[in-house]
Amino acid sequence: MPLKPNHILDKIDFFNLFDQLNISHETLLDIAFESKLIRRRRAIDPIDLLYILCLESSQGTVSHNDLAIQLESGTGISVSKVSIWKKINEQCLVFLKKVFELVIQSKFAPNGHQAEPLTFDRIVVQDSTIIRLPQRLFGEFSGVSNGHSKVCNARIQGVYDLVAEQFLFFSVDTYSKNDLEAAPELVLKKGDLTLRDRGYLIADEIQRHITHGADCIYRHKYNLVLLDAENEKAIDLLLLLKKKSVWT
Numbered sequence: 001m002p003l004k005p006n007h008i009l010d011k012i013d014f015f016n017l018f019d020q021l022n023i024s025h026e027t028l029l030d031i032a033f034e035s036k037l038i039r040r041r042r043a044i045d046p047i048d049l050l051y052i053l054c055l056e057s058s059q060g061t062v063s064h065n066d067l068a069i070q071l072e073s074g075t076g077i078s079v080s081k082v083s084i085w086k087k088i089n090e091q092c093l094v095f096l097k098k099v100f101e102l103v104i105q106s107k108f109a110p111n112g113h114q115a116e117p118l119t120f121d122r123i124v125v126q127d128s129t130i131i132r133l134p135q136r137l138f139g140e141f142s143g144v145s146n147g148h149s150k151v152c153n154a155r156i157q158g159v160y161d162l163v164a165e166q167f168l169f170f171s172v173d174t175y176s177k178n179d180l181e182a183a184p185e186l187v188l189k190k191g192d193l194t195l196r197d198r199g200y201l202i203a204d205e206i207q208r209h210i211t212h213g214a215d216c217i218y219r220h221k222y223n224l225v226l227l228d229a230e231n232e233k234a235i236d237l238l239l240l241l242k243k244k245s246v247w248t
Helices: 006-020 025-034 046-057 064-075 081-087 090-107 135-141 179-185 203-212 237-244
Strands: 122-133 143-145 150-161 166-174 192-196 215-218
Touching: 006 025, 006 046, 025 046, 025 090, 046 064, 046 090, 064 081, 090 166, 122 135, 122 179, 135 143, 135 150, 179 203, 192 203, 203 215
Parallel strands: 122 192, 192 215
Antiparallel strands: 122 150, 143 150, 150 166
């Protein structure tokens, strides 16, 4: 029995991942219509476009010609690189973001267990990661450059509520927009507890939490010293936590 081409097996595996998350072909198609990527059925199926974009992007620099070739190879439908170029637009970006958001929400779907009463209304986790992009996007996303080489990076910010088990927000920003710059953009509510890495730690953010009636936990450098606002003496956090701990 002849073996199927590898790209067909890859495509089957790709959409099996969506099936495992209970994301159907119809749901993806609805997102394509909702994001106005398509208004009626065309030669370029949005689901096939999603597949080839993910596949080719994972392999590094990709061109419209590469996408057209991969689409014809996987579906048998011949399209021009110009047709692909017209389809890679703002609506396509909205489509990809909505699919990405749905995948994350599905990965963290409510588990159905009865939760214990919580002190906080929301427990919000914020973190970021850096991804490498093709060098030709350096002008849009920036990155790291020296006399010998240039690397294009983008920074992804993600915010997740542990209580609601819901993905709240994500953004794809320029590499130069670091965590300190993104920190004030987080919308705080009274009764929140936020968990953040040390990249977000700044005195103004701690004060913003106090002002909004929210609490925060930061990871910080071992040599960071916190001072008492009244007497300016160093606060022994470990001793303070031991005194106020509800655990024995």
